[in-house]
Amino acid sequence: MAYDFQRLQVLIVDDNRFMGDLLRMVLRSFGLDRVSVSECPLEGLSYLESHAFDLAFFDYEMPAMSGLDLISRVRGHHNDLVRFxxxxxxxxxxxxxxxLRARDVGATEFxxxxxTTQAIYERLASLIERPRPFVREACYFGPDRRRKLADVASADRRVRSARGIDGPQMRRAALRDAAGGPDALANGW
Known part of the structure; x- marks a missing residue:
């Protein structure tokens, strides 16, 4: 399935300017024109606090703050739009x-x-088509780390907002709406 991504707003945080620009060019080829790039994780965190991004790409290794630390700050943020x-x-x-470390701090995808352009497109489609519920455990908050669906005997640990909708459900609706819905076709893709 192809999507029209032009209404999505994306943040890229990568200390390597070339890699950030390359990823932005690939995203633009999918119709994503609202892409911000930051080479500094602290600046990226500031962008997250002042803009309503739909998704983010973080580099794993950066000198000022690692991508792992940045995800930890995102998952611990007081604002649900940032945290989810x-x-x-x-x-x-x-x-x-x-x-596994990236998964365990709350990365949604790797x-x-x-x-490749195909790998990036597959990650975007996965975020829209198969969002994972968020869970809160003693030492973890983030997307459910399990990939396979299975019945769980314990209580439902998905985090609910004040409106009774879990974060990924809100994100899925926003991403699908921004991408033109499940049946939307991207021009030329």
Whole structure:
């Protein structure tokens, strides 16, 4: 399925200007014109606090603050629009330990560098078509780390907002609306 992504607003935080610009160019080829790029994680956090982004791409390794630390700050944020933000962690290092650490701090998806346009599109489609509910545990808040659907005997731990809708449900509705709905086709894609 192809989507019209032109209404989505995306933040990229990557200390490597070339990689940030390259990712922005790929996103623009999908019709995403509202893409902000920051080379500084603290500046990126400031952008998140002052703009309503629909999703973000964070680099794993940055000098001032790692992508892991940035995700931790996002997941602990007081504003639900920031806390429930889908975050795609990007890294050229794909050792299992790194991927699991990104998952365990609250990354929604993982994108391997060097990336392909198809891999980026698949991450975007996954965020829209298969958003994961958020869970709160003693030492974790973020997207459910389980990928397979299974019956769980324990109580439902998905976080509900004051309106009774979980964060991913709000995000899924916003992303689908912004992407033109489930049946929308992107021009030329």
């Amino acid at each position: 933000l889908p975050v795609v962690m990007c890294s050229a290092h794909v050792e299992e330990e790194r991927v 994108l391997v560098k060097p990336f």
